[in-house]
Amino acid sequence: xxxxxxxxxxxxxxxxxxxxxxxxxxxxxxxxxxxxxxxxxxxxxxxxxxxxxxxxxxxxxxxxxxxxxxxxxxxxxxxxxxxxxxxxxxxxxxxxxxxxxxxxxxxxxxxxxxxxxxxxxxxxxxxxxxxxxxxxxxxxxxxxxxxxxxxxxxxxxxxxxxxxxxxxxxxxxxxxxxxxxxxxxxxxxxxxxxxxxxxxxxxxxxxxxxxxxxxxxxxxxxxxxxxxxxxxxxxxxxxxxxxxxxxxxxxxxxxxxxxxxxxxxxxxxxxxxxxxxxxxxxxxxxxxxxxxxxxxxxxxxxxxxxxxxxxxxxxxxxxxxxxxxxxxxxxxxxxxxxxxxxxxxxxxxxxxxxxxxxxxxxxxxxxxxxxxxxxx
Numbered sequence: 001x002x003x004x005x006x007x008x009x010x011x012x013x014x015x016x017x018x019x020x021x022x023x024x025x026x027x028x029x030x031x032x033x034x035x036x037x038x039x040x041x042x043x044x045x046x047x048x049x050x051x052x053x054x055x056x057x058x059x060x061x062x063x064x065x066x067x068x069x070x071x072x073x074x075x076x077x078x079x080x081x082x083x084x085x086x087x088x089x090x091x092x093x094x095x096x097x098x099x100x101x102x103x104x105x106x107x108x109x110x111x112x113x114x115x116x117x118x119x120x121x122x123x124x125x126x127x128x129x130x131x132x133x134x135x136x137x138x139x140x141x142x143x144x145x146x147x148x149x150x151x152x153x154x155x156x157x158x159x160x161x162x163x164x165x166x167x168x169x170x171x172x173x174x175x176x177x178x179x180x181x182x183x184x185x186x187x188x189x190x191x192x193x194x195x196x197x198x199x200x201x202x203x204x205x206x207x208x209x210x211x212x213x214x215x216x217x218x219x220x221x222x223x224x225x226x227x228x229x230x231x232x233x234x235x236x237x238x239x240x241x242x243x244x245x246x247x248x249x250x251x252x253x254x255x256x257x258x259x260x261x262x263x264x265x266x267x268x269x270x271x272x273x274x275x276x277x278x279x280x281x282x283x284x285x286x287x288x289x290x291x292x293x294x295x296x297x298x299x300x301x302x303x304x305x306x307x308x309x310x311x312x313x314x315x316x317x318x319x320x321x322x323x324x325x326x327x328x329x330x331x332x333x334x335x336x337x338x339x340x341x342x343x344x345x346x347x348x349x350x351x352x353x354x355x356x357x358x359x360x361x362x363x364x365x366x367x368x369x370x371x372x373x374x375x376x
Contacts, residue, residue, distance in 0.1 A: 001041060002049075002063075004027060004031075005028055005063045006062060008024045008066040008069070008070055009062070009070075011024065012066065025066075025071065028063055028066060028067065031043055032080075033242055035242060035244075035360065036360030036362050036363050039083055040056070040080075042242070053097040055095065055097070057094065058097050068113075073113065081109055114172065118136050118138065119171060120168055121135050121136070122175075123164050123165075125162045125164075126160075127156040128159075129152055132144060135167070150181075186352070186368075187368050188368055188369065190352075192365045194240075194244075194365060195240055196237075196239035197237070197353055197354065197365045197367050198367065199235070200217040204233045209231075209233070209339075226257075226342035226373070226374050228344070228345055228376055231260070232340045234251070234339070236251055236337065236353060237333065240334070241331060243328070244328075246359055247325075251324075251353045254350045255349075256346050257374075259317045259322055275324070276313065276336050277310055308333050308335050309332040309334055311330070315336075315338070345375055352369050353367045
C-alpha cells in the first residue's frame with residue numbers, strides 16, 4: 001500500500017493521466033479502515049517490509065499525503081490525521097521515518113484544509129435548545145465541551161442535533177457528539193458495534209477442570225442452574241474483525257457467585273484456571289514459521305475462523321466483576337475464562353458482558369441480559 005500511495009502522489013503532483021489516477025486513488029482508499037473517529041491502514045504485513053523502514057504509521061502518513069495531493073478536500077484526511085496523532089507514544093512517533101513522513105503529510109493537510117486562520121463562532125443546538133455558543137479565533141489545539149442533561153434530551157426527542165458556524169465563518173469547525181445513557185431494563189438481545197461478545201457458564205468439578213478448559217462452549221450455550229457450593233467455569237468469547245488497541249472486557253458477576261482468585265494462598269491448587277489459552281484449537285505463533293511444516297495450515301485455520309488467537313492481558317478480579325485489559329487485540333477470536341463458586345441460593349440478574357475500545361467507546365459489543373439461579 002505504501003508503494004501505491006507513493007505512486008498516487010507522483011501522479012497527482014506530476015499531473016498524470018487523470019482516469020488512471022482516479023482509479024489508483026480508489027485502490028488506495030480501499031486499503032483504509034474507518035475505526036471510530038479515525039481512519040487507519042488495514043494492511044497487515046508484519047515485518048515483511050521492515051528492511052524498507054516500513055510501518056503502519058509511515059504508511060498512514062504516505063496515504064494521507066497522497067490523498068491530499070490527489071484530492072485536497074478529501075473527506076478522510078481529517079480522520080487520517082487523527083490516526084497519525086494517536087500513533088504517538090509519549091508525544092512522539094517511533095522512528096525518524098515515521099516522524100518525517102507524518103510531519104510532511106500533516107503539513108500538506110494544513111496547507112490544503114487549514115489554510116484559513118479560524119475566525120468564527122461555533123454553535124451547537126438540540127432542537128431549540130442551544131448547547132454551545134463560543135467564539136473560535138486563531139489557531140489552537142484546545143477543545144470546548146458542552147453537555148445536555150438527560151431531561152432536556154428526553155424533552156427534545158425527535159429533534160435534530162445541529163452544529164453550525166456564524167460570524168466571519170473562516171476556517172473549519174471540527175465537532176464530535178457522544179451519547180451516554182443507562183437502560184431501565186436489561187437488554188434482551190446482544191449488540192455488535194465492533195466486537196462480538198459471547199458468555200457461557202459451565203458447572204465443573206476440580207477433577208474435570210483440566211479437560212474442560214481445553215474446550216470452548218458452542219455458540220448459544222445457556223446458563224445452567226447451579227447448586228450452592230458448585231464451581232462454575234465462566235467462558236468469554238470475543239471476536240474482533242479489526243485490530244484494536246487498549247480493549248477492556250467487563251464481565252459483571254451475579255450476586256449469587258463469587259469469583260475464585262487462585263493467586264490467594266488460601267485457594268486450593270486444584271481450582272487453578274489459566275485466564276486464557278490451552279484450548280485444543282489455539283494457534284501457537286511462537287514457533288519459527290520457516291521450520292514449521294504446519295504454518296500454512298494454521299494460517300488457513302485462522303482465516304476460516306476455527307482457531308483461537310493468544311493475547312497479552314491483565315486480569316482484575318473484583319467483588320462484583322472480572323475485568324480484562326488487553327493492550328493490543330488483533331483481528332480474530334479470543335477466549336478468556338475464570339472460575340467462580342455458587343455461594344447463595346436465589347435468582348439473580350446477570351448484566352451484559354461488554355467489550356470496549358477504551359479510547360474509542362463507540363467501538364464496543366455486549367451480550368444480552370439474563371438471569372442466573374443458585375439452588376439450595
